[in-house]
Amino acid sequence: MSVPNQFYEYVDQHKSDFIDRLAKAVAIPSVSGDASYREHVFEMSRFIVKELEALGVKVRTVDLGKQVLDGQEIQLPPAILGSIGDDPKKKTIQLYAHYDVQPALLSDGWDHEPFKLTHDEKTGRLYGRGSSDDKGPLLGWINVLETHVKLGLELPVNLRFCFEGMEESGSEGLDDLIKDEVGPGKFFDGVDCVCISDNYWLNDRTPCLTYGLRGISYYKVTISGPARDLHSGVFGNTVHEPMTDLILLMSRLVKPNGEILIPGLEQLVAPLTDEEKQRYDVLDYSISDIEQSAGAPVALSEDKSAVLMGRMRYPSLSLHGIEGAFSAPGAKTVIPAKVSGKFSIRLVPNMTPDNVDPLVITYLKAEFAKLNSKNKLEVENLHGGKPWVADPNHWNYVAAKKATETVYKKTPDLTREGGSIPVTLTFAEALGVNVLLLPMGRGDDGAHSTNEKLDVSNYIEGTKLLGTYLWEVAATAPK
Numbered sequence: 001m002s003v004p005n006q007f008y009e010y011v012d013q014h015k016s017d018f019i020d021r022l023a024k025a026v027a028i029p030s031v032s033g034d035a036s037y038r039e040h041v042f043e044m045s046r047f048i049v050k051e052l053e054a055l056g057v058k059v060r061t062v063d064l065g066k067q068v069l070d071g072q073e074i075q076l077p078p079a080i081l082g083s084i085g086d087d088p089k090k091k092t093i094q095l096y097a098h099y100d101v102q103p104a105l106l107s108d109g110w111d112h113e114p115f116k117l118t119h120d121e122k123t124g125r126l127y128g129r130g131s132s133d134d135k136g137p138l139l140g141w142i143n144v145l146e147t148h149v150k151l152g153l154e155l156p157v158n159l160r161f162c163f164e165g166m167e168e169s170g171s172e173g174l175d176d177l178i179k180d181e182v183g184p185g186k187f188f189d190g191v192d193c194v195c196i197s198d199n200y201w202l203n204d205r206t207p208c209l210t211y212g213l214r215g216i217s218y219y220k221v222t223i224s225g226p227a228r229d230l231h232s233g234v235f236g237n238t239v240h241e242p243m244t245d246l247i248l249l250m251s252r253l254v255k256p257n258g259e260i261l262i263p264g265l266e267q268l269v270a271p272l273t274d275e276e277k278q279r280y281d282v283l284d285y286s287i288s289d290i291e292q293s294a295g296a297p298v299a300l301s302e303d304k305s306a307v308l309m310g311r312m313r314y315p316s317l318s319l320h321g322i323e324g325a326f327s328a329p330g331a332k333t334v335i336p337a338k339v340s341g342k343f344s345i346r347l348v349p350n351m352t353p354d355n356v357d358p359l360v361i362t363y364l365k366a367e368f369a370k371l372n373s374k375n376k377l378e379v380e381n382l383h384g385g386k387p388w389v390a391d392p393n394h395w396n397y398v399a400a401k402k403a404t405e406t407v408y409k410k411t412p413d414l415t416r417e418g419g420s421i422p423v424t425l426t427f428a429e430a431l432g433v434n435v436l437l438l439p440m441g442r443g444d445d446g447a448h449s450t451n452e453k454l455d456v457s458n459y460i461e462g463t464k465l466l467g468t469y470l471w472e473v474a475a476t477a478p479k
Contacts, residue, residue, distance in 0.1 A: 007147055027116060082163075203293075220380045268355060
């Protein structure tokens with residue numbers, strides 16, 4: 001069973017239409033982590049439902065309940081469950097993507113309005129928040145479906161869609177939904193494998209298949225003392241200042257070389273085997289790749305394998321910001337009464353939020369006690385997810401490898417990714433099937449950063465890859 005040539009021809013002929021579809025999606029600022037943007041996340045869900053239904057997908061939106069965000073109780077965006085095809089002779093593939101995005105403001109340093117897709121004709125890049133993470137890949141599946149429907153081509157597999165609007169904020173409510181929909185007659189009944197497109201190539205030249213992800217524990221450390229903000233000219237050197245305590249506390253979490261200072265974490269990490277070490281040695285990657293992606297020569301090491309393992313198979317601790325501090329232009333001599341520092345730890349086997357939290361909280365309390373401060377400390381875990389590793393020799397990966405070689409004429413690298421997609425592990429455990437991460441974007445796309453982009457070639461060839469993968473599953477999977 002091979003992919004009909006007309007599939008590829010249609011995708012090429014409708015490139016501008018597909019870019020226009022992405023432009024409409026990027027224009028919806030579906031930021032899930034800010035309550036003031038919640039209406040736009042719902043707007044994005046309606047956009048997707050309309051696109052799917054127009055192509056014959058049976059769609060059901062699921063109410064996931066409410067959450068407290070920014071001091072107010074608001075409705076969670078719905079999960080979108082869709083299905084097309086129920087032929088028992090065909091494999092059933094569960095597709096996952098998310099329609100929410102990270103915050104973005106022009107003032108953050110963007111060269112273009114972040115919620116207006118900007119096509120740089122000279123470089124062939126599409127700039128906009130969500131272009132690569134994850135609206136481009138999500139719409140890639142819709143492009144594939146449209147191509148089959150418009151050409152009158154029968155899909156080679158049955159498809160199930162699960163799209164959510166809270167991935168960037170902990171996927172609240174989704175785990176329970178997935179578990180509730182497992183069983184005879186339920187939505188996920190009969191699923192043979194899962195495919196997720198929410199990751200990236202290691203670089204800008206070699207496709208990859210990802211079989212592992214780091215987990216995450218995200219923390220908020222709050223120091224409070226005075227009843228209100230104070231004037232430093234009146235209270236400086238007379239009271240314990242929350243900001244001073246917080247800066248000292250956060251400085252004791254990690255060294256500039258990346259070494260995590262929290263005792264006990266290193267002992268939780270699964271030991272490195274010689275076989276695994278060799279996988280990193282052969283990957284198509286160089287120090288210049290990470291420095292090009294970062295935009296500066298700032299790599300922690302000149303050892304390629306060490307850098308790769310630092311990204312994929314060892315934990316990291318990153319400081320993200322301080323809430324409640326003065327940050328506006330000008331000079332304001334304020335002593336903040338309450339400040340919160342935010343940091344996260346990327347988890348690897350055999351780390352979990354449950355066995356990491358006690359170590360983090362105990363350490364922070366002990367270090368705070370050393371300050372002899374009269375201020376108060378509060379430590380919260382805002383969200384977390386366990387790491388995940390799959391079998392890259394499964395037929396699901398074999399099909400993806402063949403599809404990648406067909407479209408890109410290259411054998412993909414097998415990688416583990418440094419980011420976290422907690423729902424990946426949920427699918428693997430709840431459904432008991434192989435989960436594949438099949439990326440569309442490149443390593444320099446800048447997801448979560450300023451000037452996020454998706455190359456036109458990756459969007460269009462990536463659409464071909466997703467469609468080819470479906471045909472390869474039909475040809476490769478055991479009957």
